[in-house]
Each structure stands twice: as C-alpha cells, then as structure tokens.
Amino acid sequence: MAVFAQSSNVLTYLDRSNPQISNNYNLKALSFSKNLQTHKQTLRKSQEISVLGAAVSNSTFNQTQNLELQQLCLLGKLEQAVKRMESMLELRIEVEEDVYIALLRLCEWRRAPDEGSRVYGGVLSSKSRLGVRLGNALLSMFVRFGNLTDAWYVFGKMSERDVFSWNVLLGGYAKAGCFDEALNLYHRMLWAEIRPDVYTFPSVLRTCGCISDIVRGKEIHTHVIRFGFELDVDVGNALITMYVKCGDLSNARKLFDKMPKRDRISWNAMISGYFENGGGLDGLRLFFMMRELSVDPxxxxxxxxxxxxxxLGNQRLGTEIHGVVVKSEFGDDVSMNNSLIQMYSSLGHLGEAEKVFSRMVSKDVVSWTAMIASYDSHKLPLKAVETYKTMALEGVMADGITLVSVLSACACLGHLDLGIRLHGITIKTGFISHVMVSNALIDMYSKCKCVNKALEVFHKISGKNVISWTSLILGLRINNRSFEALFFFRQMKESMKPNSVTLITILSACARIGALMCGKEIHAHALRTGVGFDGFLPNAILDMYVRCGRNVPALNQFNSQKKDVTSWNILLTGYAEQGQGKLAVELFDEMLELEINPDEITFIALLCACSRSGMVMEGLEYFNEMKNKYNLTPNLKHHACVVDLLGRAGQLDDAYDFIQDMPIEPDAAIWGALLNACRIHRSVQLGELAASRVFEKDDKSVGYYVLLCNFYAECGNWEKVSKVRTVMRERGLAVDPGCSWVEVNGKVHAFLSGDNFHAQSKEINGVLDGFYSKMKEAGLGDLKSSEVESSRADVFCGHSERQAIAFGLINTAPGMPIWVTKNMYMCRRCHDMVKFISRIVRREISVRNVEEHHHFKDGVCLCGDEGYWGKPGTG
DNA sequence: AAGGGTGCCG
Structure with missing residues (x-):
C-alpha cells in the first residue's frame, strides 16, 4: 500500500507511454472523475449549483493561464512571458510559485535584470508568504546581477531559509568585495545552526584570502576540519588559495602534499601561488612534476x-610556452593571448607581442590595453596613442585601466588636446571616480604644463591616496612651482604617510629652491623610518645637499651611503655647477681608481666642469676617451658640451667646424650652445647663423628666445631685442617671472622680481639703497639705474636675488651665511653687487641659479667671475 | 535544481 501511494504520487511526472504506469494513472483518474460526478449530482440538487460551477471553471482557467505562461518560459519567450504575467496580475489571476520560479530562472539565464525586476514586482504583489524555493530563485538571480540590495531584502523576507540561501548570499558578498559582510554572514549562519557545506567554505576562505587575514583563515580551517570537509578536493583547493593569498606558502604546500586527491585546480592553485609570491623556480618545478604525473596543463x-x-626572465621558456599554446586547443583563447602579449612585452620582445596581437581572432578591451601598455613601456607613446585610436574606431569601449595607459602616453607626448578629450571621456563613463584614473589625469596635465588643471582634478578626488598627492607634488615641482609643492607636502603629512617616491620628489623640490631645513627634515625622517638606506633615496638626499650648495653635508652623505655611478655623477655635477673643474677631474680620477665604470651622464658632468673652468684641452681629451677608452657613444648632449667648451673659450670657428663634422644630426641645443658662445664673444654674424639653425629645429621653447634677446642685448642691437620680444608675445610665449628664495629660520621666503608687496619691503629697499650709494661712492657705478640695466645682457635677470639677500641680512644674526636660490641666471651687475655686499657685511653669500653656483666671500666669487655672461672684459 | 575552488591588463 505504501509503495502504491508513493508511486501514485510521482505519477503525473512520469512517462505515460509506460503502459503499467499509464494504467495506474487511468485508474486513478477514473476514480477521481467518478467522485466528481457523484459530487456534482448531489450539488445539482442544491441551489448553490451555479456559484460553485463558476468557481470550478475559474480554477481551471487559472490553471490553463499558468500552464501557458510556464510553456512560454520553456520556449524561452522572455518578453512575451513577462507581459503575460503582468496581464494575468491585472486580471487578478494568481501566478503559481513554480511559474514565478520558471520566469526568474529565465531572466537569470538571459541576464535580463529589467525583466527580472518586473517579475520581482509580481512576486511582491502577491499576498502569499515568500517560501524557500521562490526566495532562493530570487536570491540567485539578484546575486548573479550583482544586486545585493534586493538580495538582502529578499533574504530578510524569506519565511524559511536553507543552506543554499545562505551560500548564495555569502558568495554574492564575497564576489562583490564586501568582505566584512561576507564574514559576518558566515558567523550568523553558524549562529542560526545552519550546517555549512562544501559550497560554503570556498566563499568564506576566498574572503579571508582577499583581505590577507591569516588569523581568520586559520580559524576557518579549523571549522573545515570540525565539520569534516578536510578531505574534500574543492574545499582543499580553496584552503590552498587562502594560504597562498596570505603569503603562507609553506602551509599551502603542506596541505597540497597531504591532499588525498588532487585535481588540475589544485595544481594550478599551487603553481600560480608560487609565481604570485616570487617563487618562480618552485612553481616551475611543480609544473614539471605535474607533467611527470601526466596531469595535463x-x-x-x-x-x-x-x-x-x-x-623567471626566461625567454626560451616563453617561446616554448607559445609553441605549446599554438598547437593546443586554447590557441585562440582571448585571455591566453592577452597573457602572451604581456609576456613578450615584459621580456622586451615588442615585435612578438605585436604578432600575437595581430593574429588574434577576437580581441577584448584587455588585449587592446595590453598592447597600449606595451608601447607605453617600450617608450613608444605615439604608437600607444595610435593603438588607442584604432581601438576606439573598432568600437571597443575603454575601461579605467585603458584610460590610465593612454593618459600616460599622452603625458609623455605632451598631447594636451587628446588629454582633454580623454578627460571628457573619463567624466562621461564615470571612470574618473577611479582614483588611479584621476591620478593619471593629474600627471597628464602636469606634463602638458597645465598644472592648474591638475590642481582642479586633484581637489575633486574624494579618496585621495599617496599617489594622488605625490603626482600633484611632482607636477608642481616640474612646473617650477616647488614653493607650492612644499606647501602641499606639509598639508599631505597631516592625513597621509608619504612613501619613498614622495620623499624623492619633495627632496628635488627642496633642492630646487634651496629649502635646506625641509630637506634635512626629510633626511632625518628617512633615516628614522629606515627607508633612507635603499633605492633612490640616498642619492636624492645627496642631490639635495649638493644643489643647496652644502658641500660638507653632501660629502658626509656621500661617504656614508651606498654608492652607485649615479652618486658619483651627482657630486660631479655639483662641482661642474660650482665651476670647480679641477675638483671634478680629481673626483673622476678617484672614481677610476675604485674601478667605478663611468657612464654617459658622468661625461656630461665632466665636460661641463671642464667647460666652466676653461679646461679646453682636458675636455677634448675626455670626449675622445669616451669612445676609445670607455666604449661609450657620445650623444647630442656630449656634443653640445664640446661646442660650449670650445665656444666659451672663444674658439668659435672650431666650435662651428665641430658641429659640421658631427656624425649625428645636430639639434637645437647644439646650435644654442654656439649662439650662447657668440653672445659671450659678441660674434654677430656667426650668432645670427646659429640662431637661424636653432629656430629651424625648435621654435617652441622659451629658453631660446630669451637667449636670442640676450644675444642681441649683448651686441647692443636693441631694435632686434624688442623685435624678438614682440614675436614672443605674438606666439604667446611667457617667461616665468624672476624669483628668488631665501631660507630664514627654516622657512623659505619667495621674492618675485619687481614685487614690493613683502611686509618688510620698506626695510629691504632701505638696505639696498644703502649699498647702491656706497657702491657709487666707491666708483662702481649706479646699479640702481634702470637705464644702465637695460643696456646690459640682463634683460631677464629680474634682480630678485637682491631683495632676497637684503631680507636675509635683516633677519639673521651678523656673520651668518646667506643662501639664495633663483630661477634665472644671475646678471653681471647683480654678481658685482653681491661681491661688494659680501665684503661690506663680512658674510658668505651663496646664489644658486639654473645651473650655476656662485659663492661669495670677502668680495670674491668662487666662480672666478666666469658666469653666464662669460669672461671678464668681454661683456 | 541551484551555489563554491585556479589565470590574464595599470
């Protein structure tokens, strides 16, 4: 009897062609209709007959409606089905739970969130309680669509929940990166006395791995053992991955070795685990072991x-992998090919990466981004931009990472137009809310010299990170706004911990404006936190001291730090800027004795030092030795140094011949060096020739216009000076205003030329007037007169260092040295004046400009009066 | 019946 009851229960779902079963079915149906008939007969006699008849036919109508709707779902006619559902609800026809479930499954399968929401609306409108089956279907759909809000609401409304309900929601939170919520849900699940199963643990373990929480991970591991799942392969794989993500390779390997059964996923997890944690060889070894055990990759x-x-840095392996992939069934897989592009690019084989890319049957946004990034890292920003444009033409939408890569290429090229267009795209697509995208915009605007736009982007970022701050500080630094860079650095420190890149950047800003105290603070901070001993920081500290002109601390730093060729180069550059050719040569000899291999930069510094000290023979010898002795090919900069070397010494024809004989095409800087030499020696004809060559190569850089002005001014051709200035105005080329900085009591003060708004400007001008009259008395001329000024090659000096020095004298104790930094060359008149001041006040005064260092003491400058303006008596 | 575990772009 019991057997019969059971089989009759499932009858309706079984195949009617089975005669035995269909017999049973007919029997049952017969007895049912018999019952109904007798029932009807009794009812017919009563008065209620019509009412009940309507009810019966109504219920069959409803059944048919539901059946037809279910049929539509089976046929996959989603739009029709949803419409049908809605019209049924309008007619107040109850939609059955199973039909709702069928509808929801179809929506989930078709990835149709809008239709899903409409079905959800139907479910909500029905008065019946939300059971497990329907609730689960809703949960599953919402989680698939990433709609955790509705999923959570449904979960709360469910009258009953099973382990599936918990697993789905837990998995949803884990995948969406809501790690706290996921862990919280797991604990609530245990609290509700739901026994976790093999599906629960992978989600929970993934969460622990994502937040690298080894303590929680180990705790879950004990739960796995307690609930008896430690022998399950899938849970085991999840455990391995958790340990790998937490960086605990030894525990991961222990688990791996103890597994009673391993699948391919176990091998993959362990192998990539080694790779992720830098264990290249261990991973490779495991891969070979996998092959030996005949597990196919x-x-x-x-x-x-x-x-x-x-x-692994292994090129042969790369080629072999490529070979295997091409022959295998996944040769056309997009992800596989994306990885191959990245592989070849990182191994330096751009051509191979291009080949893989061009042969791909289908490409996704990752493929395009990989290629753009490859061009970027191979210093081919133009190709990166071109690739991006092709991608856009093919209708592939850029994502955040793509935009970061293209923006970086734009920054390299200084393509402001495209940069602005990309900025628009980041706003339209919403990717600007990704902090890295905003950071890339800051970098792009800074490198396109639009630091104000960079500031705008910066202020709009809601979650600024260290890179945002560092990018902005670097932007200000490279746009000659180091003073503001320091200001932002101070502000940054209130809410954020600077990293070593920030420190290097800010040290360079300190170096630029001579902010020694700030630089010293960073030096101390770097030593305290222990980051000051590695990487680029020691050299950045050294560079800061050198550029601030503090030779004693610079040498201390140099002697105590880890030295590479860059360290030597920094010191050499310092000597070059101070015009200390002899010291530079000595340092170079020392370098050779210690068997440090000089590089290209070493020779630039060395040639510069020789040039500044008039050591023509030595310079030329070093230039020849570069090729013959050190196997270095001189580049454009080295050639420019030689032109400068010969030119400064007055050997203008030799310099010109040297340019004619150059093995490489001379650039604007080469001719600029000759033009500068002609300025010093007032060689009008050759100078004009050089100038025309300069502007053929480069008519965009302000520096060359300034040089040309100074050339004509030096030659006394004022007509031409004003002509050049007119051209500059027409072309919108603005010269940075002259600015000097002086550090007093650890605080940097800035003085713009012609600016009398400083609080102490009255005192400053008083002090300066005193010096002017004393100099006049001593027969040194009237330096105050603007007429005298304008007849000299000091058109762009601005003389701001005079104010800075006066301010320093007023605000520091007698006898204290004064250190001034400025953004322009110092003119001869200022140089004369500071010499005089240093003698009168008996103080050491240092003025550092673009690339010279003047150190005044007792009326003499260490440079031997060989500044930008050239030798005495020639200007 | 459904749900989980491995890789790739800055």
Missing part, C-alpha cells in the same frame, strides 16, 4: 606560466 596553467616568464 590547461588554459589556466598556461596563462599563469606565461605571466611567470617575466619573473
């Missing part, structure tokens, strides 16, 4: 292997 094995080639 799959797509994922191959992709992680390809991405590890950079780590």
């Amino acid at each position: 799959d797509l994922i094995t191959m992709t992680s292997l390809a991405s590890a080639c950079e780590l």
